[in-house]
Amino acid sequence: MTKFNRRQTLGLIGAATAAGLSAPALASNRKIKVGALRFTSHSGSFIAFERGYFADAGLDVEFQFFQAAQPMAVAIASGDVDYAVTAISGGLISLADKGAIKVIGGALSEEKGIDGQKFLISDAAYQAGTKSLKDLDGKKYAVTQAGSSFHYMGAKMAEKEGISLSFTPLQKVGAIIGAMKSGQVDGWSIVPHIAKPLAKAGAWHIVGDVSDYLPDYQVTTVFTSADNAANEKALTKDFLSGFSRGVDDYAAAMIDGTASQDEMIDLIHKYVYTDRPREKAAPSIINGTMRLNKGAALNLASVQDQLSWFQSEGLVDKDITIDQLVDTSYVETIGG
Incomplete structure (x- = not known):
């Protein structure tokens, strides 16, 4: 061994x-x-x-x-x-x-039936007309690193939506939150306890569930x-x-x-x-x-x-x- x-x-x-x-x-x-x-x-x-x-x-x-x-x-x-x-x-x-x-x-x-991870669009992108996951075509999608679970989730969603994403590695979740708030990146996915409070505060918009694209x-x-x-x-x-x-x-x-x-x-x-x-x-x-x-x-x-x-x-x-x-x-x- x-x-x-x-x-x-x-x-x-x-x-x-x-x-x-x-x-x-x-x-x-x-x-x-x-x-x-x-x-x-x-x-x-x-x-x-x-x-x-x-x-x-x-x-x-x-x-x-x-x-x-x-x-x-x-x-x-x-x-x-x-x-x-x-x-x-x-x-x-x-x-x-x-x-x-x-x-x-x-x-x-x-x-299915149990709240799970969410797909998000930044408020800046949303106000500029990116209202759905399909609208993220060609836009910046946040990941911690290439080869992370965030990368996998985004890629599988993009495949089903028939879109291309520009994956942007930001290393840490905190850095991604900051980049989403400032509009430096356009989309992301994250667990509900992070997604929901900041969506309620207007930092971003929840536009889909990960389980819709990756059941089980x-x-x-x-x-x-x-x-x-x-x-x-x-x-x-x-x-x-x-x-x-x-x-x-x-x-x-x-x-x-x-x-x-x-x-x-x-x-x-x-x-x-x-x-x-x-x-x-x-x-x-x-x-x-x-x-x-x-x-x-x-x-x-x-x-x-x-x-x-x-x-x-x-x-x-x-x-x-x-x-x-x-x-x-x-x-x-x-x-x-």
Whole structure:
């Protein structure tokens, strides 16, 4: 098994950008690090920790928080973090191609009937006559980087609309928000808790749902190092067991209405929008609610579509296979 230090892993990322759960091991008390972003969509891990589901699975969890997905992938590949959730990107696929990481389950998904990510048009473009996604033909569309999930979503929308977009990489979500507000870019897609408040304030206009163009899109995945996937099977199953119980509680409270939403908001607020008082954080937490896959089930057909698109764009090696990216032995898979 090839080992990667942090510098080597960062090199791989840069090159890519340029181009059934077991019963838990109750007494093991194994220390692991879990990577997370302070987003509602990472709540499965937060709930599993707060309600003792990781502890029940024999795990002593420490969170390591990140500002973006790419450094989290680096940390997994270099062994600094054990498990995490992130979107599929060109960088992530390259790390799998090099034998550094494996996708082992699914997390956030687009699902019809549940509020999801939005396509947006900047107010400046809208006032100038760009009223629909089709009107974005030839205009600037914001992405963090070439080979990001934003790039994939925009390209798939453009393909269905029969338009051409000028993809503009701005590196960070904050920079994209600023560019949308100032009219430097014309379109973008983002999660509802960011899209809806700023649309209400007039910063941009919501003109479509990502689910209309990418039904059942597997937005984020659970992943780990290839070494953990191959050689720490009991540990990996224990992590997925605890995580899945957290996801079940999240769905019951935030989607299905069979458990207390207020109690769940209190729990999530310990990790998300912590700089805001609870009454101001609650609407954004609610707006960020999307489907997290039960049992960490993985939509393999969606993952294959993403892999094929990255290959068609020359962003990853054309010879990498779905088996190099995904270990299907841990969870239920859909399609593929």
